[in-house]
Amino acid sequence: MDFELSEEQRLLQDSLKRLLTDRYGFEQRRAHATSPEGWSREIWSAYAELGILGLPFAEEDGGFGGGPVETMIVMEALGSTLALEPYLTTVVLGGGFLRHGADAALRSELVPRIAEGGLLLAFAQTEPQSRYDLGDVETRARHDGGAWVIDGRKGVVLHGDSADRLIVTARTGGGTRDRRGIGVFLVDARAEGVSRHGYRTMDGGRAAEIQFSGVRAAAVLGDPEDGLPLVERVVDEAIAALAAEAVGVMEAAHLLTLDYLKTRRQFGTAIGSFQALQHRAADMMVQLEQTRSMAMYAAMMAMDEDAGERRRAMNAVKVQVGRAARKLGQESIQLHGGIGMTMEYAIGHYFARLTAIDTLFGDAERHLRQLSDAGGLVPAG
Structure with a gap:
């Protein structure tokens, strides 16, 4: 199976990363968070100009015909900067309900407005x-x-x-x-x-x-x-998107921690030279890469028409993401020491977002029980 991104997907990834790097630093995010709406309308308009608000919708409905892989790319990038805009709620969740539950007339009315940034769900x-x-x-x-x-x-x-x-x-x-x-x-x-x-x-x-x-x-x-199957399908797609966001959050938290280990000095030397801390940083990398693999698996399974197979897959994804996110988040705070608990430093905010991702649509322990009740990821027989 080919896990390489296409040229168009790489261009999307690079363009969004460049936008977020230029306009979504930690201090800028803090300013957005304290605004009346808690996010930036200006950045939302920039997303619309980039085309990511219409990304997962069919071209005949006014979108750009993207799929779960494109959503994975976007969510990972948004996670890396802890973006506050309502992409998950409007495009992933709201868009999912329109794509799977709305008639053509309603889609043609609402999708262009979402794509241009004029409608929030x-x-x-x-x-x-x-x-x-x-x-x-x-x-x-x-x-x-x-x-x-x-x-x-x-x-x-x-x-x-x-x-x-x-x-x-x-x-x-x-x-x-x-x-x-x-x-x-x-x-x-x-x-x-x-x-x-x-x-x-x-x-x-x-x-x-x-x-x-x-x-x-x-x-x-x-x-x-009988709308519950529709709800479950859209939530499964949202779980796949959250897994990708978790990868972006975890990668950023890991890099912040590595940078801190290289610059923080005790006993006359950088604490990153201590072997015990190197081992813990290596464990963080293992958690990150395992989660990245599960996010790719989630993107593959998000559009599966077999509801049972898709649900078991998302149960497994939630278990891995929740447990790995907690482990990496805890390690990042502990390796930073006291400064990691302050609101003025970024790492605590990354841990808070990882905690929220774990609880959205069921935490790791709930999904583990559901996966067990279903007979495991690959049921016997």
Whole structure:
């Protein structure tokens, strides 16, 4: 199997790295994080000019026809600078729901607006009782005339405070944890009955608590009576994207740590000359390269039409990424010593993002249980 990037993919990689290197230093990121929206509209416009906002969409819908490998390239680059813009929520998650659940008319209406940077999406799924269970939904949707009306509450909606449209899971039938009876709805974030409370997350990003009271949905994505398979497919693709982002975060954290070991001096010599610390830095490299391999595997499996195979693959990816990210993050903090715990130094922010990546859509231990229940990555027989 050929793991080499094509000429077009290398050009994408180089162009995005150059943009982020020039315009997304650590101090610039801190300024973006403290702005009212918590990210940069100017940088978002630069992403649009570069073409990455329309990257995964079909050309006939107004996109550029990219796939999971292109998404992997973008997410790794964004991870390396801890970029704060809502790429995951708008392009990966929101875009995934449009690609797999929207009709051609809706795609042709929304995709060009996303590609030009004029439309932001957010996925409102998590509820107070649901934790990591995608099928645990209490928010209700009822038919009223020709429209669906939504009532309920969603929490930790990433970039939900700045989104223009919300993609909301709501129960159209059955009990709270039934697999069937879940619909996916597109809602105008400024519609009557939508109440949003935004806040900053522990990794420097943004999220919101959102209340829906008699809110009329603008559209239905997929089957309103059986939307959970659509949700699971899009989340699997998001997990692949998060694995790539983790590689970028881990690589940057590793390089920062190596640089610190080469410059920090104790007892008259650089601490990087101590063999015990060299061994720990080598262990960090092993964790990074194992995660890189799993991110490539995730990109390969993200478009698999076999839901069971794809789910087992993403379970395995989440286990590796979560455990490796925690190990590398802890080592990077410990090798930096006390300075690694300060908000003024970058390494702690990288560790915070790795921690957030581990918990998004289920931590390593949850996915290990799911993989075990499924019989392993390669089930016997």
